[in-house]
Amino acid sequence: MRRTMAKAALHTAMNVLFFTLIGTTVLALTYLQTKERIAKSEQEEKLKLISQLVPRSSFDNNIVADTVALRPDLLLGTTSAGLAYRARKDGAPVAVAMEVIAPDGYSGRIDLLVAIQADGALAGVRVVTHKETPGLGDYIDIAKSNWITGFDGKALLAGKDSDWQVKKDGGQFDYMAGATITPRAVVKAVHHALQYYALHREALLAAPVAASAQPEKTK
């Protein structure tokens, strides 16, 4: 009796093991088959986003590979390392696109991409991911409205920090009634990003250390 039970249990275990092995093999093969394409489409996605801010004709380097790691910083709103993508033409810096987080959106963090021209003016800002209320706070998304293009060309002005607020608070940026927390968070994050750029300009634009700078996997 005991032996048959043990045998049955062993049989079941072997059976599950068998299916697990087959499943793992199938997954591994699919992963290997799609790996390159996935990496490529992720890079294309990033490039598409960046080139909305920095026109593709204005730089000639491989912007997705020419990156510098951004250490977690209060001004960037990041708690883990992000990336900055550098656009160059004939080796001279054109712009830098930084991954920035607005931590205080209405429903959690808002991931932004902030592109700053070498002269310190904004090339533009895009929302990468957000969880703001659909139809209310989501006008920060370029797919919903062009509110975010209000940042284009803006720069830090000496002693005029009060400009970097929504109009309701006395600043220069539009907002929509009923959803001010969202634009406040974005304006603050972009303002901080500009301050970060002013502080770290040299390091951000410095030439790549090694040509083999591989783009880090980021989520």
Place this chain on the structure above:
Amino acid sequence: MTSQELKDIFYNGLWKQNTGVVQLLGLCPILAVSSSVVNAVSLGLATTLVMAIASATISPIRSAVPNEARIPVFILIIAVLVTVIQFAMNAFVHPLYLVLGIFIPLITTNCIVLARIEAFASKQPPLQSGADGLAMGLGLTAVLAVLGGIRELFGHGTLLSGIDMVFGPSAKALVITVVPDYHGFLLAILPPGAFVTLGLLIAGKNYMTLRAAANAQRQQSTTVTATA
């Protein structure tokens, strides 16, 4: 498989036992993704694909799986299929993958997939099982499409918005703006809108079923009177 069998399977999946409005299984994706037609149909089709392949794969091996280990093995097979589809979508329709995001892996936990395998594929031959998975999935997709259509229409005033995520930027011309300059109706887009709309759909289905039954009864009684 006879054509009558096939007909029964599809009638069950698409109408009589429809997963969306009769069995009410797998409501999580229904509520979350049905805010637009394109999202709804895309997830519906992904689920259909998983259901058809999973049912057809599990049916032939059903006798090889010990009864007490069947649930883990079934879930394993479903999870593998879902992950394969996730990889494929990530590679080939990346923008859509970004939109459906976490809902693709969630197909694994969608109880309708396991329910059909337990109720049908683990007892029936492969062809019938595959057809059942396909029919059930298509039934779900149809409900999702209607739900998505109603919610998108009331929420955004458009239909098929975001179709360019599936077919590339040239498909943008397919987007139908029903109400131009529409300001949006938030309730329709948020999850409560999905509950309300689904409730109306279920009511509609029940009404039609009841009417059909009443008609059949009336016809029967007239034939009875006629013969009497």
